[in-house]
Amino acid sequence: xxxxxxxxxxxxxxxxxxxxxxxxxxxxxxxxxxxxxxxxxxxxxxxxxxxxxxxxxxxxxxxxxxxxxxxxxxxxxxxxxxxxxxxxxxxxxxxxxxxxxxxxxxxxxxx
Amino acid sequence: xxxxxxxxxxxxxxxxxxxxxxxxxxxxxxxxxxxxxxxxxxxxxxxxxxxxxxxxxxxxxxxxxxxxxxxxxxxxxxxxxxxxxxxxxxxxxxxxxxxxxxxxxxxxxxxxxxx
Numbered sequence: 572x573x574x575x576x577x578x579x580x581x582x583x584x585x586x587x588x589x590x591x592x593x594x595x596x597x598x599x600x601x602x603x604x605x606x607x608x609x610x611x612x613x614x615x616x617x618x619x620x621x622x623x624x625x626x627x628x629x630x631x632x633x634x635x636x637x638x639x640x641x642x643x644x645x646x647x648x649x650x651x652x653x654x655x656x657x658x659x660x661x662x663x664x665x666x667x668x669x670x671x672x673x674x675x676x677x678x679x680x681x682x
Numbered sequence: 683x684x685x686x687x688x689x690x691x692x693x694x695x696x697x698x699x700x701x702x703x704x705x706x707x708x709x710x711x712x713x714x715x716x717x718x719x720x721x722x723x724x725x726x727x728x729x730x731x732x733x734x735x736x737x738x739x740x741x742x743x744x745x746x747x748x749x750x751x752x753x754x755x756x757x758x759x760x761x762x763x764x765x766x767x768x769x770x771x772x773x774x775x776x777x778x779x780x781x782x783x784x785x786x787x788x789x790x791x792x793x794x795x796x797x
Contacts, residue, residue, distance in 0.1 A: 601784075606788070613684070613788050613789055613790040614772065616684070616785065616787060619785060668776075669730060670715075670727065670774075672725040675725075
């Protein structure tokens with residue numbers, strides 16, 4: 572299909588790991604991104620991965636890319652209450668290199 | 683703070699009216715993108731400008747238009763507003779070169795409410 576897909580909700584306990592999944596559609600996407608949106612705020616770039624990489628680690632964040640299955644995941648280690656937000660994956664498409672976003676995953680971190 | 687600024691932060695207006703949203707990109711960025719975030723449509727690409735020229739259009743209505751000025755700031759004009767235009771409008775900027783230069787940084791958004 573044409574859509575970038577994400578599950579809508581994820582709840583985890585504080586201190587646990589969170590894994591947010593995404594499937595994308597364009598096999599020619601060069602970069603894939605994760606953005607975070609806190610309530611009433613804009614989109615904060617969290618991390619990105621280049622399409623020739625399988626994994627990227629950045630402090631508590633680990634991005635895994637399975638290009639064959641067009642599957643992207645974001646793992647947040649030691650999840651904190653401040654990580655509660657909506658997480659969007661996005662792929663870059665088209666001549667304008669515009670971003671196509673998933674619907675966002677609402678992460679709730681329980682104490 | 684991404685370095686992208688947008689004004690106003692909030693805008694309340696009536697149906698049929700016209701509004702202008704403003705965006706200043708990060709210093710050095712040549713490319714500006716506009717996106718609309720609504721509950722029913724999610725985040726959608728509207729239009730892109732690069733160094734003053736329109737580069738691509740997405741799901742932008744004919745009632746909407748944009749421009750990028752010589753100082754690289756951009757304005758999004760929304761006219762004949764309808765209730766369904768109520769949304770959060772984001773501006774993003776990038777260097778505009780290929781590779782990592784395509785990474786987009788978002789402003790805080792303008793929340794538009796049409797009554």
